[in-house]
Amino acid sequence: MRLTWAQPEDLLAHELVQSDAEGRATADVAARWAEEGGDVVPAVSGASPAPATPELRALARELLAELAARPAAPAGQEPDAWDEIEALLPAAPLLPAADPADQPRRLLGAWTGRAAGCLLGKPVEKIPREGIEEILRATGRWPLDRYFTAAGLPDDVAARWPWNRRSAPTSLGENIAGMPEDDDLNYPLLALDLLERHGTGFTTDDVAQAWLDNLPAGRVFTAERAAYRNILDARPVPETATHLNPFREWIGALIRADVLGWVRPGDVRGAARLAWTDARLSHTRNGVYGAMWAAALCSASLVSDDVEQVLDAAGTVVPPGSRLAGAVRRGRELGAGEGDVAAGLDALHTEYGDLHWVHVLNNAAVIAYALTKGRGDFGRSVAIAVTAGWDTDSAGATVGSVLGAMLGTEGIGERWTGPIRGTVATSLPGGDVRRIDDLAQRTLRLQEGAP
Secondary structure (H helix, E strand, O other), X not given: OOOOOOOHHHHHXXXXXXXXXXOOOXXXXXXHHHHXXXXXXXXXXXXXXXXXXXXXXXXXXXXXXXXXXXXXXXOOOOOOOHHHHHHHOOOOOOOOOOOOOOHHHHHHHHHHHHHHHHHHHHHHOOOOHHHHHHHHHHOOOXXXXXXXXXXXXXXXXXXXXXXXXXXXXXXXXXXXXOEOOOHHHHHHHHHHHXXXXXXXXXXXXXXXXXXXXXXXXXXXXXXXXXXXXXXXXXXXOOHHHHOOOOOOOEOOOHHHOHHHHHOOOOOHHHHHHHHHHHHOOOOOHHHHHHHHHHHHHHHHHOOOOOHHHHXXXXXXXXXXXXXXXXXXXXXXXXXXXXOOHHHHHHHHHHHHOOOOOOEHHHHHHHHHHHHHHHOOXXXXXXXXXXXXXXXXXXXXXXXXXXXXHHHHHHHHOHHHHHHHOOEEEOOOOOOOEEEHHHHHHHHHHHHHHOO
16 A cells, blocks of 8 residues: 555655754765665655565654654744744734625635636646646647646647646546535635634634544645644644654645635734644644745735735735745745746746745745736736646645635636636535535625624
8 A cells, every 4th residue: 555645764755855954964864764775855746656665664763753853953033933923023014904895706706716726737736847838738728828628638748747647537628517626625615614613713723623523534635644643643733743744844734724814804914823823733834834824815815906915915924034935035026027937937946946846935936926927817827826837736726816806706707717617526524516605605704703
């Protein structure tokens, strides 16, 4: 059995990267692992082609424990505690007041935009940037301006760049009949349920219980899978985020944050506080800041029509000396420049291409770049996020969420909204299909009842 994101021999290779980023000594551990036949190159898809021998797996467990016991370098600009984070933040921005009459339109656009952006990136998840471009050129669709299709795709290109096998049957243009199930939509649905049950005063333990009650273990990945295992092992928060979890600064918490911003329209600091409470179950440092930033983007997008104002406001919830802040700044700088999209993505890949495709830093940089370079155009913005070639469905979803809230469904356009048919499929309890109209109304009620 191949267990993705869980086998000790795979965790060790990722932990060497993460520990090095945190300033731990890793060279001797890496050398010993390599000498015994272990692979120090992390698996791209979550699991090595074949399980390790019992002896090598036992060594991996031993070395993981050794790395965990080593001290990390001081990180004064990247704290984990909320009070320490807040002490580093600039003053909260002045944003327009939320217009209650306009919130239904914006929320419907936000949910729909998230689904559309996710759906666009879904079939090419795990395919690198060059593969995405080759697929599009081979099908006469470059640059990307609509959902992917297999129609006309030459066999050799299809063999070289295979679709995401789980999602392609329902996420290619010729097959779409509503938004198919995806973790990027499961988490917002779960957040909606959590807020309806506990209100905005929910705790991180409430989040853990919601996972156990609602999330199938096979539909959580990377840091969430590690945290799920730690919850079952009765480990306390924040140990749930750190024990045998080399994915603690990846993108998982960022994709969970939209609803936490939508229930705090214009209150980016309040949205970030909710996201921190959620994210600390599974993430640390920049993994947490990514969630705070995404929640703030979603909060600001419900009250502003200016994408630069939204980005400025969201930037105020990120510790300014953190790597996440640097990645966002770099994405915005490149997006504001005169170069074309290819040149901007070249620069991002040069600077962040050493990171795993699910890391938070490269994907946050892409989200910031796509929002800036897209200049408020929905299709152009989500296309940039997807053709960047990292976490295509997650980056597309966040960009789509922000632009959807700003533009409404009419501004998104029928090309993107029509195939979704106003529905979202899910693997959560309570029915396998949800209507987006209903989700928007439920979110609106939470806004109105939020203390």
